[in-house]
Amino acid sequence: MYILASTQASNFVADVDRAFLFILAVSFFFLIALTAVMIYFIFKYNKKRHPKATQIKGSNLLELIWTIIPTILVLIMFYYGWAGWKPMKTAPDDSFEITVIARMWNFTFEYENGRRTDTLFVPKNQPVKLNLRSMDVIHSLYIPSFRVKEDVVPGSDKFMWFTAQNEGIYELFCTEYCGLQHSYMYNWVKVMPQDDFNNWYADTTQQVASAAIESPAATGKRIMNNIGCFACHSVDGSKIIGPSFKGIYGHEVTVKTKGEERTLVVDDEYIKRSIYDPEADIVDGFNKGLMQSYQGQLSDDDIANIIEYLKTLK
Numbered sequence: 001m002y003i004l005a006s007t008q009a010s011n012f013v014a015d016v017d018r019a020f021l022f023i024l025a026v027s028f029f030f031l032i033a034l035t036a037v038m039i040y041f042i043f044k045y046n047k048k049r050h051p052k053a054t055q056i057k058g059s060n061l062l063e064l065i066w067t068i069i070p071t072i073l074v075l076i077m078f079y080y081g082w083a084g085w086k087p088m089k090t091a092p093d094d095s096f097e098i099t100v101i102a103r104m105w106n107f108t109f110e111y112e113n114g115r116r117t118d119t120l121f122v123p124k125n126q127p128v129k130l131n132l133r134s135m136d137v138i139h140s141l142y143i144p145s146f147r148v149k150e151d152v153v154p155g156s157d158k159f160m161w162f163t164a165q166n167e168g169i170y171e172l173f174c175t176e177y178c179g180l181q182h183s184y185m186y187n188w189v190k191v192m193p194q195d196d197f198n199n200w201y202a203d204t205t206q207q208v209a210s211a212a213i214e215s216p217a218a219t220g221k222r223i224m225n226n227i228g229c230f231a232c233h234s235v236d237g238s239k240i241i242g243p244s245f246k247g248i249y250g251h252e253v254t255v256k257t258k259g260e261e262r263t264l265v266v267d268d269e270y271i272k273r274s275i276y277d278p279e280a281d282i283v284d285g286f287n288k289g290l291m292q293s294y295q296g297q298l299s300d301d302d303i304a305n306i307i308e309y310l311k312t313l314k
């Protein structure tokens with residue numbers, strides 16, 4: 001029965017696969033049986049063998065059989081589906097909680113101690129609850145190996161939970177078409193033994209340490225990589241969704257502010273405003289409404305680092 005579930009990556013694999021395989025088996029059975037009967041009838045009742053059509057009267061027995069059997073089959077499908085789905089709707093109280101922030105076009109995972117990553121790190125054999133937040137449009141978080149998937153809807157508090165049962169790295173992606181770079185919303189879940197996970201989690205010095213070793217510009221670049229700025233902005237002069245960052249700092253830019261065109265020089269303040277309030281100045285030749293505000297996601301320090309990085313892009 002469990003061909004697909006040979007590796008039970010999460011606690012939901014067995015139940016979901018049972019429902020899936022049952023439906024698949026029933027579908028195959030009827031596909032083959034009906035095709036066989038159809039072919040048989042083509043031979044048996046063709047014009048040569050059976051020149052005169054016969055009139056068939058109703059049969060109560062047949063009516064009963066083809067009502068009762070499908071009803072039972074459908075009820076079994078419903079039961080398996082329900083039994084697999086119901087437990088997904090209540091996360092255990094001792095779940096480890098992580099906030100997922102989805103935006104065009106990346107996922108960010110935020111831990112209670114402030115760690116923020118683009119790969120989802122989770123401990124093995126511990127229920128994990130993901131609180132799903134969207135900053136813009138509807139996304140959907142899907143981890144196929146865990147058999148979990150849930151829409152991420154702006155303004156709505158959805159969640160998903162699972163217990164990862166095997167160490168390893170699994171795919172994770174957005175499965176609700178959410179715009180041009182939808183396919184960029186692709187990343188990994190890393191399942192670690194509890195001890196390794198605790199070490200990783202407790203190691204908040206890692207960020208601080210690397211930030212101290214790294215130059216501010218390198219930190220800025222890493223932040224922008226993690227949070228997905230480069231999905232829309234290139235550094236080589238090519239135009240993607242937004243303007244390229246090449247040579248941006250200190251150069252003149254023409255923007256529309258409240259509908260009025262004006263020219264200004266790109267400085268710290270302009271960059272900060274572009275990140276916190278992208279609608280304030282719309283760069284000439286680009287559309288508004290694509291870049292969302294990073295207010296609350298990027299601190300002033302983060303932005304200072306980003307500015308240092310942008311300065312290096314001559």
Ligand SMILES: [Cu+2]
Pocket residue numbers: 103138139140174175176177178182185
């Ligand atoms: Cu998406």
